[in-house]
Amino acid sequence: MKKIAIIGISGYSGLELLRLLHGHPDAEVISVYGTSTIGSKLADLVPKLRQFKAYANLTVKAFSASEIMATADLVFFATPAGIAADYATDFIQAGFPVVDLSGDFRLQDPAQYEKWYGRPASHADLLAKADYVLADFDKPRQPYISNPGCYATATLLSLAPLYQADLIQYDSVIVDAKSGLSGAGKKLSDSSHFVTANENVTMYKLNQHQHIPEIVNKLKSWQDKTLPIQFTTSLIPVNRGIFVSTYAKLAPGVSFEQVVAAYEQTYADSYFVRVFTDGHLPDLHSVVGTNFTDIGLGYNDLTHTLTVVTVIDNLVKGAAGQAIQNMNQVFNFDEKSGLDLVPIL
Numbered sequence: 001m002k003k004i005a006i007i008g009i010s011g012y013s014g015l016e017l018l019r020l021l022h023g024h025p026d027a028e029v030i031s032v033y034g035t036s037t038i039g040s041k042l043a044d045l046v047p048k049l050r051q052f053k054a055y056a057n058l059t060v061k062a063f064s065a066s067e068i069m070a071t072a073d074l075v076f077f078a079t080p081a082g083i084a085a086d087y088a089t090d091f092i093q094a095g096f097p098v099v100d101l102s103g104d105f106r107l108q109d110p111a112q113y114e115k116w117y118g119r120p121a122s123h124a125d126l127l128a129k130a131d132y133v134l135a136d137f138d139k140p141r142q143p144y145i146s147n148p149g150c151y152a153t154a155t156l157l158s159l160a161p162l163y164q165a166d167l168i169q170y171d172s173v174i175v176d177a178k179s180g181l182s183g184a185g186k187k188l189s190d191s192s193h194f195v196t197a198n199e200n201v202t203m204y205k206l207n208q209h210q211h212i213p214e215i216v217n218k219l220k221s222w223q224d225k226t227l228p229i230q231f232t233t234s235l236i237p238v239n240r241g242i243f244v245s246t247y248a249k250l251a252p253g254v255s256f257e258q259v260v261a262a263y264e265q266t267y268a269d270s271y272f273v274r275v276f277t278d279g280h281l282p283d284l285h286s287v288v289g290t291n292f293t294d295i296g297l298g299y300n301d302l303t304h305t306l307t308v309v310t311v312i313d314n315l316v317k318g319a320a321g322q323a324i325q326n327m328n329q330v331f332n333f334d335e336k337s338g339l340d341l342v343p344i345l
């Protein structure tokens with residue numbers, strides 16, 4: 001049984017990690033860390049955990065890298081941007097396995113991080129020791145795993161076959177992404193007040209979203225012809241879910257049938273990516289509560305435009321689920337361990 005520590009336990013993705021690891025046959029949460037919640041028993045902090053004996057006596061502790069490395073086999077960072085950049089050094093220097101859900105190690109160029117996150121980056125030498133691991137495509141090569149962002153995950157899975165098989169006009173790509181409120185974390189802000197968000201849709205961070213550079217970096221690794229993409233994010237009044245609509249013009253001579261074949265082939269062995277080629281367009285309810293990414297495709301003969309609809313649960317595939325998929329890779333567990341979840345019906 002692998003022993004797991006979680007930093008940032010009281011946040012949305014920290015608690016989602018706990019929920020998913022509860023069902024994992026080969027991993028158990030042995031320690032949890034926070035700041036404002038230090039000293040609290042998890043069962044007092046989250047009363048609905050009370051009857052789970054494993055967590056009733058788990059107490060939130062102050063961060064200690066040496067304690068984590070002495071007692072656990074892997075640690076998850078489920079902390080806001082800026083924390084892992086500060087805390088990760090000891091783990092990286094010791095080669096201790098980490099899965100970092102924050103954006104701190106997703107961009108290897110410190111100047112790019114500082115531009116998009118508006119805060120100091122970690123040192124370039126440390127950034128180079130982190131691996132950006134999009135679980136359905138990449139295998140970890142280094143012990144420090146940087147888990148992709150929620151929007152980035154949905155967008156990259158939506159676009160991968162088009163870039164890898166060189167099927168589109170790269171100056172035509174438009175990504176319109178929408179997220180539920182849990183994507184913003186538990187801290188309250190004006191935009192996440194119930195009265196502001198309920199029965200409303202708001203576009204935000206137009207052309208400035210911090211996931212744009214990690215998306216483009218990854219697309220470039222797949223396709224040299226990659227150009228900047230048009231990427232927009234909106235807040236929708238649901239708790240969980242990311243809904244990404246992607247539009248692109250096909251390259252001259254490329255047919256819709258070729259596109260469909262490319263999606264089928266790319267994801268033939270990916271249990272967690274389900275492609276619908278019969279015209280079915282997935283919705284959020286298809287994936288909420290699960291680690292699945294559902295993709296639907298359509299083509300307009302009049303405008304020669306391809307539409308790709310991609311949905312994920314931001315807290316599962318977009319955060320804790322993909323992080324556990326990556327942990328499963330680190331320990332050579334079955335990729336489905338702890339993650340074979342049926343959607344909430």
Ligand SMILES: NC(=O)C1=CN([C@@H]2O[C@H](COP(=O)(O)OP(=O)(O)OC[C@H]3O[C@@H](n4cnc5c(N)ncnc54)[C@H](OP(=O)(O)O)[C@@H]3O)[C@@H](O)[C@H]2O)C=CC1
Binds near residue numbers: 011080149182314315
């Ligand atoms: N929500 C989502 O859908 C997704 C989130 N992410 C990323 O994952 C990370 C966590 O997100 P999310 O769960 O939404 O965030 P939340 O704001 O919900 O929770 C963050 C938690 O981090 C804890 N924390 C803050 N500072 C420290 C610290 N110095 N040491 C230990 N714990 C600390 C806080 O607990 P305390 O008050 O005890 O300090 C808080 O509970 C973020 O980087 C986010 O961008 C990535 C993909 C999707």
Ligand SMILES: CC(=O)N[C@@H](CCC(=O)OP(=O)(O)O)C(=O)O
Binds near residue numbers: 149180181182185211
């Ligand atoms: C709805 C909402 O506000 N979502 C957040 C996603 C936060 C996130 O996951 O950001 P990192 O992955 O870069 O840490 C946002 O758009 O900033």
